[in-house]
Amino acid sequence: MNMKTLNLSKNLQKKFNHLQDILKSYESVIIGFSGGVDSTLLSFVTHNILAQKSLITTINSEFYPAVELEETLKVANKLNIPVKVLELKVLNHSDIIKNDKLRCKYCKTYLFKQLTELKDKQGLNYVCDGSNMDDLNDYRPGFEAIKKLGIKSPFIKANIKKQEIREIAQQLDLPNWDKPSQACLASRIPYDICISSDILNQIEEAEKILFDLGYKTYRVRQHNDIARIELHPDDFSQFMQRHYEFIDKEFKKLNYNYVCLDLKGYISGNLNGILKKSS
Numbered sequence: 001m002n003m004k005t006l007n008l009s010k011n012l013q014k015k016f017n018h019l020q021d022i023l024k025s026y027e028s029v030i031i032g033f034s035g036g037v038d039s040t041l042l043s044f045v046t047h048n049i050l051a052q053k054s055l056i057t058t059i060n061s062e063f064y065p066a067v068e069l070e071e072t073l074k075v076a077n078k079l080n081i082p083v084k085v086l087e088l089k090v091l092n093h094s095d096i097i098k099n100d101k102l103r104c105k106y107c108k109t110y111l112f113k114q115l116t117e118l119k120d121k122q123g124l125n126y127v128c129d130g131s132n133m134d135d136l137n138d139y140r141p142g143f144e145a146i147k148k149l150g151i152k153s154p155f156i157k158a159n160i161k162k163q164e165i166r167e168i169a170q171q172l173d174l175p176n177w178d179k180p181s182q183a184c185l186a187s188r189i190p191y192d193i194c195i196s197s198d199i200l201n202q203i204e205e206a207e208k209i210l211f212d213l214g215y216k217t218y219r220v221r222q223h224n225d226i227a228r229i230e231l232h233p234d235d236f237s238q239f240m241q242r243h244y245e246f247i248d249k250e251f252k253k254l255n256y257n258y259v260c261l262d263l264k265g266y267i268s269g270n271l272n273g274i275l276k277k278s279s
Contacts, residue, residue, distance in 0.1 A: 006171040012164055019158040020049060026152065028053040028124040030115050033083060035072030036182050038130030038162070040079075041169045042154065046128070047081050055122060056081055059111055061088045062197060063184035065204050067211055075176055088114060096186075097195045101141070103186060108142035112149050128152045134162045180217040181268050188221050202254050209250050213243055217266050225257040230266040 008016060023029070023046050033043045033056045046054045056076070060069050069085075076083045088111065090096050095106040115127045129146060132155040136143075146153065155165065162181075169177035185200045193199075199222060206220040206227055217232040229247070231239060239247075239261060251259045 006168065008167065008171060012167060015158050015160050015164065016168055019154055019160060020045060022154045022157055023049050023128075026050075026126050026128070026154075028126075029152070030055045030057055030119045030122070030124055030127045032112070032115060032127070032129050033058050033072065033076065033081075034130070034182065035068055035075055035176070036130070037169050037174070037176055037179050038132055038155065038165055040075055040174055040176055041165055041172070042128065042130045043076075043081055044079055044172065044174060047079075053124070055084060055118075055124060057084045057086055057115060057118070059086050059088055059114075061090045061111075062200055063090055063107070063186050065185060065207065067208055068182065071176075075174075078175055086114060086118070091195070091197060099186065099189060099191055099193055099195045101191050103191070103195075104140065104142035105145045107184075107186070108145040109149070112146060112151055116149060116151075126150075126152045128154055131156055132160055132162050132165055180266075183268070188219060190221075190223065202256075205254055206251055206256070209247060213247075219266060221262075225255070227251050227254075227256040227259045228262050229260065230262045230264075233265040236261070236265075 006013060006016065028050065029046060031039065031043045031046050031054060033039045035058070043056045047056060058069065058072055058076075073083060073085075090107060090110065093106065093110055096103055096110065112127060112129075119125075119127050127149075129151050131143060131146065131153040136156070160168075166177055185203050186195055188203050189195055189199060203220050203222055207218060210218045210220070210229070210231075215231060215235060217235070219230040221228040221230065229239075244261070248259045
């Protein structure tokens with residue numbers, strides 16, 4: 001497919017052309033590929049433009065659900081994008097596991113330092129991430145770390161928003177163009193609750209139950225022995241009519257004493273909203 005002639009609005013095609021010009025100007029890059037629509041589009045376009053001068057990497061850590069890694073590699077295989085998986089141990093870092101409001105900053109610093117070191121080792125010019133214009137409006141302490149490390153954010157430089165990324169991805173027939181936004185498992189844990197492998201495994205197993213039942217938009221937020229489930233409101237009736245008893249039973253096997261459905265539904269960055277209200 002000729003990426004210069006997609007069925008986009010004139011303005012969005014101009015932005016997309018600018019994105020491609022930006023990537024060409026970098027000459028050689030490493031991309032952090034998480035399997036979300038942002039990094040998928042960036043990886044796909046970069047691989048098509050720079051080919052062997054690009055290295056697409058996926059970081060596997062205790063914060064990354066196994067089911068997400070599997071889905072990420074499936075997407076990469078479908079798009080014929082070679083991926084290098086980096087195994088990192090985030091739980092070895094005390095500043096990360098203490099889980100204060102700057103956790104994301106500490107974690108991003110660690111992860112992107114690894115990519116920066118790999119960039120230097122491979123003799124490549126830049127590390128790129130999939131941040132977009134909408135990310136500038138949320139509480140994202142990790143973005144500060146990215147800027148300090150000199151990580152390039154091509155979508156931001158091209159003034160491209162999340163919905164525009166989805167439009168371009170759909171035009172390019174990317175299989176996950178409509179995939180809900182994802183976040184690491186640590187984002188399910190309220191700030192100042194120390195992160196452990198036991199808590200992460202408990203959340204991961206709980207969310208896999210929802211995944212196996214066919215839910216696509218979900219979070220299990222953990223509050224001590226309470227599992228607070230967030231679903232898209234369109235899934236509430238299915239949850240109540242078909243699944244709530246099974247889910248309650250299975251979650252209690254994971255040592256949750258209470259299982260509840262959040263009536264506001266799924267909200268990306270929900271815990272960040274709580275943080276803003278308390279500040």
